[in-house]
Amino acid sequence: MPLPTIFLLALVQISLVLAYLPPNYEKQTASAKQEILWGQLRQSPYPAGRLPVEGPSALQAAQLLVPTFLKGSFNCANDEMDYDSRKWKIIHTFGTCAKATLRPFANSTYTGVFKSGAPGIIRLSAVRIVADNMIPSMGFKALIDGVPSANFHNVFSPDGQGLNKNFFANNVSNIIPDSQQTPLQVVAVAFTATLRILSIWPSEQPEDANSMPLYEQSSIETSGKVVPKGKVYAPWRIDYVPNPAIGYSPNATEDFRVKIAETPVGSVLYTLVAYWTRAQAEAKTGGVAIGELVLDSNFIASAYCDQGLFLNHASKRWQKE
Numbered sequence: 040m041p042l043p044t045i046f047l048l049a050l051v052q053i054s055l056v057l058a059y060l061p062p063n064y065e066k067q068t069a070s071a072k073q074e075i076l077w078g079q080l081r082q083s084p085y086p087a088g089r090l091p092v093e094g095p096s097a098l099q100a101a102q103l104l105v106p107t108f109l110k111g112s113f114n115c116a117n118d119e120m121d122y123d124s125r126k127w128k129i130i131h132t133f134g135t136c137a138k139a140t141l142r143p144f145a146n147s148t149y150t151g152v153f154k155s156g157a158p159g160i161i162r163l164s165a166v167r168i169v170a171d172n173m174i175p176s177m178g179f180k181a182l183i184d185g186v187p188s189a190n191f192h193n194v195f196s197p198d199g200q201g202l203n204k205n206f207f208a209n210n211v212s213n214i215i216p217d218s219q220q221t222p223l224q225v226v227a228v229a230f231t232a233t234l235r236i237l238s239i240w241p242s243e244q245p246e247d248a249n250s251m252p253l254y255e256q257s258s259i260e261t262s263g264k265v266v267p268k269g270k271v272y273a274p275w276r277i278d279y280v281p282n283p284a285i286g287y288s289p290n291a292t293e294d295f296r297v298k299i300a301e302t303p304v305g306s307v308l309y310t311l312v313a314y315w316t317r318a319q320a321e322a323k324t325g326g327v328a329i330g331e332l333v334l335d336s337n338f339i340a341s342a343y344c345d346q347g348l349f350l351n352h353a354s355k356r357w358q359k360e
């Protein structure tokens with residue numbers, strides 16, 4: 040093993056030992072939690088020029104086909120991975136993290152964090168790292184005073200944008216198109232099987248693996264205030280439209296994490312365009328700009344960003360109230 044690899048492994052291990060969140064973490068305010076997570080993210084940066092690209096083995100990846108394994112992605116509400124079952128993120132393995140704020144426009148009629156806004160952590164990752172295909176995905180953890188966070192997962196297309204290296208070349212969305220590739224279709228089937236064991240009420244389960252629903256995020260404000268039942272107004276689909284000003288050359292030769300790190304603090308990263316119902320989203324009518332995701336810090340690619348931070352998947356189906 041060449042020396043740098045040994046060094047890197049040691050670094051990762053040492054940094055993860057330091058990475059436990061304090062026991063009273065969850066009870067703190069949203070902004071305090073943002074600072075605590077940011078402190079962890081900054082403690083374990085990868086050394087310059089040594090960003091890891093080697094993902095999980097085929098054997099580890101095969102766990103994705105096991106619904107009880109995948110179930111952990113939905114049922115664990117923590118902001119940090121469960122250390123006892125420490126594992127790589129099998130997809131979205133490598134990314135880069137920063138502080139960001141969800142800032143709704145004053146005219147947003149959606150509820151929960153789409154009305155209150157929320158401080159949080161953004162994670163930009165590649166679904167898989169492959170030389171000839173950029174597959175952008177974006178996760179955002181909206182922090183809530185005193186209780187678990189509301190998380191968002193968004194992907195462009197599981198099949199990626201090919202040779203275009205610009206991470207910000209395409210929209211990402213909570214509703215993702217079907218993959219045209221057989222291995223990913225198999226994963227989608229396993230993911231759907233997982234959804235079926237999430238709740239005993241089929242009407243509460245997300246429709247399918249292509250929909251990462253936004254009902255839970257529309258049910259709670261960043262202050263912890265719960266939106267009364269019957270008053271939740273949740274979008275079925277959100278397109279996150281990247282700010283063209285932060286895009287970069289489709290021919291960039293550097294790693295996406297290096298290019299993203301050049302984004303100026305304070306930039307608008309994405310504008311959120313919401314569609315209330317599935318019918319509207321599919322007809323591409325009624326889309327309304329409801330807010331922005333704004334960058335509050337520089338981006339850091341770190342061991343904690345890849346192996347510590349955890350963004351659970353929402354498990355409750357979209358509903359019209």
Ligand SMILES: *[C@@H]1O[C@H](CO)[C@@H](O)[C@H](O)[C@H]1NC(C)=O
Pocket residue numbers: 144145146147327328
């Ligand atoms: C809401 O406000 C934003 C920002 O000011 C604007 O871009 C958007 O068009 C407005 N939406 C509606 C429905 O007026």
Ligand SMILES: *[C@@H]1O[C@H](CO)[C@@H](O)[C@H](O)[C@H]1NC(C)=O
Pocket residue numbers: 210278279280312326
């Ligand atoms: C990106 O999303 C916006 C808002 O929904 C939409 O108008 C636009 O067509 C999308 N871009 C592409 C290339 O699909």
Ligand SMILES: *[C@@H]1O[C@H](CO)[C@@H](O)[C@H](O)[C@H]1NC(C)=O
Pocket residue numbers: 288289290
């Ligand atoms: C990227 O490379 C292609 C092929 O070499 C070239 O046609 C295109 O002009 C380049 N684009 C930019 C923005 O540099």
